[in-house]
Amino acid sequence: xxxxxxxxxxxxxxxxxxxxxxxxxxxxxxxxxxxxxxxxxxxxxxxxxxxxxxxxxxxxxxxxxxxxxxxxxxxxxxxxxxxxxxxxxxxxxxxxxxxxxxxxxxxxxxxxxxxxxxxxxxxxxxxxxxxxxxxxxxxxxxxxxxxxxxxxxxxxxxxxxxxxxxxxxxxxxxxxxxxxxxxxxxxxxxxxxxxxxxxxxxxxxxxxxxxxxxxxxxxxxxxxxxxxxxxxxxxxxxxxxxxxxxxxxxxxxxxxxxxxxxxxxxxxxxxxxxxxxxxxxxxxxxxxxxxxxxxxxxxxxxxxxxxxxxxxxxxxxxxxxxxxxxxxxxxxxxxxxxxxxxxxxxxxxxxxxxxxxxxxxxxxxxxxxxxxxxxxxxxxxxxxxxxx
Ligand code: SF4
Ligand code: SF4
Numbered sequence: 001x002x003x004x005x006x007x008x009x010x011x012x013x014x015x016x017x018x019x020x021x022x023x024x025x026x027x028x029x030x031x032x033x034x035x036x037x038x039x040x041x042x043x044x045x046x047x048x049x050x051x052x053x054x055x056x057x058x059x060x061x062x063x064x065x066x067x068x069x070x071x072x073x074x075x076x077x078x079x080x081x082x083x084x085x086x087x088x089x090x091x092x093x094x095x096x097x098x099x100x101x102x103x104x105x106x107x108x109x110x111x112x113x114x115x116x117x118x119x120x121x122x123x124x125x126x127x128x129x130x131x132x133x134x135x136x137x138x139x140x141x142x143x144x145x146x147x148x149x150x151x152x153x154x155x156x157x158x159x160x161x162x163x164x165x166x167x168x169x170x171x172x173x174x175x176x177x178x179x180x181x182x183x184x185x186x187x188x189x190x191x192x193x194x195x196x197x198x199x200x201x202x203x204x205x206x207x208x209x210x211x212x213x214x215x216x217x218x219x220x221x222x223x224x225x226x227x228x229x230x231x232x233x234x235x236x237x238x239x240x241x242x243x244x245x246x247x248x249x250x251x252x253x254x255x256x257x258x259x260x261x262x263x264x265x266x267x268x269x270x271x272x273x274x275x276x277x278x279x280x281x282x283x284x285x286x287x288x289x290x291x292x293x294x295x296x297x298x299x300x301x302x303x304x305x306x307x308x309x310x311x312x313x314x315x316x317x318x319x320x321x322x323x324x325x326x327x328x329x330x331x332x333x334x335x336x337x338x339x340x341x342x343x344x345x346x347x348x349x350x351x352x353x354x355x356x357x358x359x360x361x362x363x364x365x366x367x368x369x370x371x372x373x374x375x376x377x378x379x380x381x382x383x384x385x386x387x388x
Contacts, residue, residue, distance in 0.1 A: 002063030004070065005031070005038075005174050006077035007167070008108055009057040009084045010094055012271070013049035015148040016086050017042075020057040022160050022187075023084065027059040027167065029183045030175035036061050037068045043076055044098040052269040052312060054094040061174060080108045082171055084163055087146045087271060088119035089332040091129040093219050095268035101221035102268060104131035106209075111135035114170040114206060118142045118159055120386060121333065123207045129333065132214035138206040142166050144387045146271070150370040157376075157383045158196040161188070165197030169204045177201050222263045247300045248343050254300030260310050266293070267338055270313030272329040274306045275359050278345045278352075280326045287317035287327060297342075305342035328360045 007027055011020035024040035031038050038061030045055045058076055062068035071077070085091065085105055093102035106115055112135070119126060119141050127139065147159035161184050168177040181194040240259040246252070274287075281303055288296040288304045295311045296304040306317065313332070321327040345352040370376070 002067040004067050005061040006080040007059045007082045008080045011086050013053040013055045014051045014151050018154050024057040024059045026164055026183050030180040031061040033179040044096045054096045079110045081113050083109050083115045085117040088117050089271045100263050102219035106133045109137045114138040116140045116166050118144050127213050130214050134211055136208055136210050139209050140204055140206040153370050155376045161193040161197040162200035165200035166204045169201045249346050252300050255298040257297040265309050266312050271332055272313045274317050274327050277326050278303055280323050286320045290316050290320045299342050308338035330359045
């Protein structure tokens, strides 16, 4: 039996669908140039996909047809040689349509496999975000901002070819730099992108992540009912009623925390989260009314606290808030947990204001959203400067 290679691409639905599909296709084409057959397929994309919901593409390649048949006989690979993460906020975990619970970003990696991520962060900032893994793995960072686009547009910031160059470096048995460069020339008809792949290949550095590094918290999971426990027909349980909130300082009970889906939390959908300045909030209720996912908890003192287990990061609350700077969307990588902002503010108001100022200091431009023709072309020079 020959050798089977598997690569997964973990991406955000809609915003990165074409990026993931392009990567998966080019991986198979590059291997094919070297006589290795393969297939590329998407998983966990709803139809239509939902904005930001984590999803996966897989590329499976083998040294011969029979081995590929064996690989194809499985629904999907149980382990992969390379995981590609095209948004570093997914380092916190992946909650997809396809399973209950949170999957660590490194879960499918073989011992010693490589996790390639596009990020402007350093390894020491990224490693604590990912869950611990029992076996060591390699981490490779392709320097750049997260590449997002829309359903009908593609942001050609070279993320695709830079990742392809990185794969040639970390797994040369899959395909060589020369092979993937030829695919890039054939597919994209530009020498510039072939050069970008080469620069990524030459610059890529990897670090080893050991089992004692990373987030030690066990990711949440749920027991699936076995067939004896399933009810007849299709039964969708309603969301349970919520309950009152408790003021952490006075102990007073009041307000309302709505019941929420216990087995699909949604926060892994988010690349940005809202942070609220309770000192300037005028309790107008607009964020609470307009949040498409009913994410706001109503506090006993009449404020609106974005529940960060449930928030999918759409940004509507920031858009509708009538007070300038009262709700600000900030990048998700700054946060270690989903704790209540209101509780933190109630316990230590001046300390909260210090945190708030730090969170909104480096407010990035909106990470996704296409507003006008030519927008991406305008953004590209700054992105190429960030990539160095
Ligand atoms: S970003 Fe705001 S409006 Fe959107 S889901 Fe989160 S809390 Fe609701
Ligand atoms: S929209 Fe702004 S001002 Fe109004 S309740 Fe929400 S946070 Fe407060």
